[in-house]
Amino acid sequence: MSARRIGVVGGGTMGAGIAAECLRAGLGVRVVGSGPASAERARGRVMALLDRAHTKGRIDDAQRADAERRAEFGADPDALADRDFVIEAVPEERETKLRLFTALAKTVEDPAVVLASTTSSLSITDLGNATSRPGDVIGLHFFNPVPTMPLVEVIRSTHTTDQTARRAESLVTEALGKKIVRAEDRSGFVVNALLIPYLMAAVRMCESGVATAEDIDRGMTLGCGHPLGPLAVLDLIGLDVIADVARSMESGTGDARHAVPPLLDRLIEEGRLGRKTGHGFHRYDTARAS
Ligand SMILES: NC(=O)c1ccc[n+]([C@@H]2O[C@H](COP(=O)([O-])OP(=O)(O)OC[C@H]3O[C@@H](n4cnc5c(N)ncnc54)[C@H](O)[C@@H]3O)[C@@H](O)[C@H]2O)c1
Incomplete structure (x- = not known):
């Protein structure tokens, strides 16, 4: 089953770019910020990216309007409970991400839901171990700016299941149309x-x-x-x-x-x-x- 309802935690540079690409691909997206002001800033970034996609002819008028209808913004992490794929894009601080993954694994109870991190340098194994379900955790290292950069590094920990990897790669390649390289869970992966x-x-x-x-x-x-x-x-x-x-x-x-x-x-x-x-x-x- 391919993911249709995407949750994005953190709507800064990367989270907004990922959210905009998922919306352009026809998926439903809920972005959760650290508070109401952060969520509103995320909305502004995502809408600006959709406007740019529209100006560049990557989406037409109807697709632009439809994408906006499928976008939701808020500050309540519990609202991610109905998502079938969650992507974490909060700042590169180990303690913040560990806390978030522990909480996410409890909020999103369905074990079929993938919990992905955009970390550039932290250990996916470490993030997985902070949860009760390390098999569902995977790294998806997008590049900035997300709408134009074709590459995503896919990082499995030793615990990541084949199903999680398949679902993550399917989202990235089939839904978003990106190319992947697979990397070991080592600091910096391939590119960095x-x-x-x-x-x-x-x-x-x-x-x-x-x-x-x-x-x-x-x-x-x-x-x-x-x-x-x-x-x-x-x-x-x-x-x-x-x-x-x-x-x-x-x-x-x-x-x-x-x-x-x-x-x-x-x-x-x-x-x-x-x-x-x-x-x-x-x-x-x-x-x-x-
Ligand atoms: N910027 C890049 O070029 C780049 C490239 C590849 C990967 N990354 C990785 O992507 C991740 C995000 O980086 P970024 O550049 O988008 O950061 P950013 O600072 O632009 O955005 C982070 C967002 O997360 C929000 N946030 C903070 N704590 C939160 C919480 N607990 N819950 C919800 N939202 C919260 C902040 O308000 C902010 O909007 C990092 O791990 C970074 O290493 C960044």
Whole structure:
């Protein structure tokens, strides 16, 4: 049975993107925020993403109106009891996610319901063990921005059942039309395990004065054919977001290649978070509110 009623916990960058994609795919979506104000902000984000999909011709007038009818927003986690697939997208804080998974497993009593996490760096086994039903827990690591990025990493813990994996992969590939890679439950999975050491090395290179930020990025775009240089990637994703993931990976692996260089912390303290603030390693003309 494929999932029709999706619950999304946390309607920030990722939760809103996932909710909008599920709505575009014709599914029913209930987004639960940390309070009424957070739920209203989530509504604003999801509606803006649906508007963009409409403007770009990915959905027509009738589909836009229908998607809005299928969207619900609130602050009561108990309202997720009737969902047949729940995706957690709250901030990358281990204790917050553990508490949430313990509570979710009690709220959503039906054992056929998948409980998925969007974590970038935390252990899916750990999250599963916080519940009474670790077989139903799986990692679905979407990429930002969700509507345009085609990849989702699927992470099974040692407890995740075949049925859970099948249902999760079916939602991602058949309903949402994304591509998957399957990864072991190791910190950073595939993409961040390769990306974070590379980005931190680029920051250290800039910090030590080997080359300017512009030349480091030109080295990788013109010399390696990458569409963006590493410091431009940091600006795109957000320096604060990457620093949180790097710290979480460093504490999970003890690997010094994930350590956050002082330059990155200094830029974050100065409010230079990348494109979203108009300035990171590079300057941008238009800043958007974060
Ligand atoms: N931002 C990215 O580029 C990116 C990419 C891949 C994965 N992720 C992962 O996705 C997850 C969410 O990240 P994000 O960037 O969307 O964060 P975010 O800060 O943009 O959004 C988190 C949302 O969760 C809400 N929230 C906090 N506690 C809550 C609770 N107890 N119940 C319900 N809602 C709650 C907040 O109000 C906020 O709206 C993280 O695990 C992150 O590592 C992020």
